[in-house]
């Protein structure tokens with residue numbers, strides 16, 4: 001898109017995958033590294049982000065912030081040159097927040113971007129994420145996990161409500177929210193990606209996913225049985241992609257928006 005990025009904010013950095021892809025792309029085109037601030041609510045994630053990015057980014061160009069994005073105001077002011085960001089990225093994380101927190105988070109990101117600065121968000125946890133033909137996989141995965149829990153005599157507490165991560169919202173929700181808080185959506189794409197058994201084991205072991213997929217069960221047990229239930233569900237439902245690998249297809253939504261001045 002030809003945007004100059006001197007300052008990047010990566011929200012919910014996880015292990016730094018989104019920022020790393022961006023920096024690798026700059027590096028392959030011999031473009032100088034920007035200053036990069038990564039924010040995540042998890043200290044462990046930030047440590048892994050730091051290790052990952054230090055392979056490509058000088059330490060003095062990196063800032064790590066442990067905070068919830070919906071509470072993070074004044075991020076740009078926390079760093080030496082106090083300049084707002086040119087680009088913010090928020091990969092695979094917005095769906096974990098309630099709509100109210102999503103709104104506060106997007107306002108914080110907007111306030112830390114320069115007018116005309118860009119924000120990219122992506123999620124594979126929206127209403128249009130699951131192709132019809134892959135639905136048997138989810139049924140097999142969850143019912144397999146619940147079967148193991150029953151065999152272990154672990155009961156579900158039916159009074160526990162489903163958390164935010166289990167409530168999928170349509171793509172239009174994200175589009176409208178961005179527009180409401182002062183962004184102009186400049187592109188929206190949905191692309192089909194093959195997810196592997198490794199991906200599902202990793203996701204199943206992730207607290208926020210497990211607490212949504214098997215809410216009401218003890219979290220440790222939910223994670224453990226979801227991981228164990230991946231292989232049988234894959235054997236039953238996975239299909240071979242173009243590369244010959246077994247997988248389950250899923251739609252990724254990606255929105256790119258510009259801060260209105």
Ligand SMILES: C[S@@+](CC[C@H](N)C(=O)[O-])C[C@H]1O[C@@H](n2cnc3c(N)ncnc32)[C@H](O)[C@@H]1O
Nearest residue numbers: 012013014017040041042045068069091092093
């Ligand atoms: C699935 S990972 C996404 C990592 C990375 N952005 C990527 O695309 O691979 C989600 C991350 O969001 C973080 N997270 C969840 N809720 C958050 C919040 N309210 N504020 C900041 N980080 C949050 C979690 O700690 C986790 O590291």
